Amino acid sequence: MDSQIKHLHQQLVNKQITCTKLIQEKLDLLQKNTHNTVNSLLNKSALASAAKVDAKLKNGEKIGLLEGIPFGVKDVYMLQGTFTTASSELLKNYKSPYTATAIQKLLDAGAIPIVKENCDSFGHGSSSENTIFGAVKNALNIELVAGGSSGGSAVNVAKDFTVFSIGGDTGGSIRQPAGYNKIYGLKPTYGRISRYGLMAYASSTDCVGPLAKSVEDIRIILNAMSGKDAKDQTSINSKEIDKKAISDGKSVKTIGYFKNFIENDAIDAEVKADFLASIEKIKTSGIEVKALDFFKSDILVSTYYTLAMAETASNLSRLDGTNYGNRIEADNLIETYALTRSENFSEETKRRIVGGNQVLSQGFSDEIYLKSLALRDQISANFDQDFKEVDLILSPVTPSEPPKIGESLKDPHAMYLSDVYTVGFSLGQLPTLTVPQGTVT
Ligand code: GLN
Numbered sequence: 001m002d003s004q005i006k007h008l009h010q011q012l013v014n015k016q017i018t019c020t021k022l023i024q025e026k027l028d029l030l031q032k033n034t035h036n037t038v039n040s041l042l043n044k045s046a047l048a049s050a051a052k053v054d055a056k057l058k059n060g061e062k063i064g065l066l067e068g069i070p071f072g073v074k075d076v077y078m079l080q081g082t083f084t085t086a087s088s089e090l091l092k093n094y095k096s097p098y099t100a101t102a103i104q105k106l107l108d109a110g111a112i113p114i115v116k117e118n119c120d121s122f123g124h125g126s127s128s129e130n131t132i133f134g135a136v137k138n139a140l141n142i143e144l145v146a147g148g149s150s151g152g153s154a155v156n157v158a159k160d161f162t163v164f165s166i167g168g169d170t171g172g173s174i175r176q177p178a179g180y181n182k183i184y185g186l187k188p189t190y191g192r193i194s195r196y197g198l199m200a201y202a203s204s205t206d207c208v209g210p211l212a213k214s215v216e217d218i219r220i221i222l223n224a225m226s227g228k229d230a231k232d233q234t235s236i237n238s239k240e241i242d243k244k245a246i247s248d249g250k251s252v253k254t255i256g257y258f259k260n261f262i263e264n265d266a267i268d269a270e271v272k273a274d275f276l277a278s279i280e281k282i283k284t285s286g287i288e289v290k291a292l293d294f295f296k297s298d299i300l301v302s303t304y305y306t307l308a309m310a311e312t313a314s315n316l317s318r319l320d321g322t323n324y325g326n327r328i329e330a331d332n333l334i335e336t337y338a339l340t341r342s343e344n345f346s347e348e349t350k351r352r353i354v355g356g357n358q359v360l361s362q363g364f365s366d367e368i369y370l371k372s373l374a375l376r377d378q379i380s381a382n383f384d385q386d387f388k389e390v391d392l393i394l395s396p397v398t399p400s401e402p403p404k405i406g407e408s409l410k411d412p413h414a415m416y417l418s419d420v421y422t423v424g425f426s427l428g429q430l431p432t433l434t435v436p437q438g439t440v441t
Pocket of ligand 1: 122123124125149171172173201
């Protein structure tokens with residue numbers, strides 16, 4: 001599909017539509033939708049921004065490419081004055097006191113945020129069912145999950161409720177729902193986009209990224225959000241990606257894939273057949289394909305979850321009802337903390353806090369946490385070796401199609417295992433793009 005951003009920009013400039021009409025149409029679609037994608041609508045601020053764009057156009061002033069384009073924001077980003085709930089009971093009434101750098105850059109470019117989007121609470125999940133706002137329903141089949149944790153963002157893009165959305169990806173949360181709803185989703189290189197103002201889940205793999213309907217739109221949004229930020233010491237300088245870099249496939253000479261991802265009992269027959277068909281197609285185009293060795297699924301998943309749980313237990317320790325969120329008073333301070341946290345965190349979040357504190361505690365940390373850090377180094381070294389041989393690595397996003405709503409919650413371990421193809425790239429801090437199934441050419 002072509003760039004929707006460019007198409008809408010032309011329509012605005014040619015006065016085929018007004019920005020107010022565009023924004024109002026999207027707000028109406030979001031308001032009416034039954035997929036549970038909306039945590040809060042930003043009607044007032046969005047329409048006020050649209051009026052400014054219309055005034056500029058009326059005066060014959062030039063507008064930038066992103067000016068007036070409506071977008072969605074996963075409800076884990078600070079956007080000053082808006083409810084920022086992380087889809088949790090604890091922060092149900094919390095309002096952002098400031099704006100995240102990535103979102104500010106989009107505001108500076110004139111894009112208009114219209115919705116805070118439903119997601120798994122604090123990014124904990126692979127289905128967008130772990131939320132106080134009701135499970136997000138898949139764009140293509142409402143009986144299935146949207147995927148997670150950026151499920152609301154993926155469905156809004158897939159259904160054209162937003163032109164693009166900003167998700168967050170720690171271990172697959174942009175890529176997996178993008179796959180389940182057949183759109184594009186990019187987890188950029190770690191550090192390329194500042195994390196300042198993104199609620200921390202696992203800081204060493206958290207990434208800000210776009211979901212959209214074309215690679216060109218992904219490129220435009222990525223360029224707008226990238227850059228070093230004094231407020232995030234892990235952020236890095238990067239070069240702008242020009243249009244040629246993504247339209248010219250000739251720079252790719254060799255593609256790799258992980259043998260053990262495909263020759264495995266856990267993968268659905270259909271996903272496997274589709275993937276192998278894509279590989280054959282690539283071979284016939286003259287690109288060399290190499291089968292590579294990689295770590296076993298259980299090692300990848302347990303390394304990721306050990307580190308992610310450890311980091312989230314530490315990051316969420318500040319949510320005790322003192323500075324943020326619903327405080328539930330008890331007889332003394334310790335009891336107040338305990339009651340506030342046990343009543344306001346979801347089962348899944350508590351499972352992760354308990355697990356994380358366990359792997360960090362004395363007597364366990366050497367055996368579990370430090371071992372996972374060592375494994376992570378080995379995973380990165382494996383990637384370094386692979387990229388001496390191949391230009392890019394191709395993988396299915398998930399081993400199977402999206403499950404039915406309700407199924408994943410019964411078996412958290414099975415849900416963790418469904419992240420097997422995305423978490424390795426997160427541990428390696430590599431850029432990874434989901435393309436809709438059937439579009440690999
Ligand atoms: N499903 C993974 C998890 O629950 C990834 C989530 C994410 O990237 N935020 O940890």
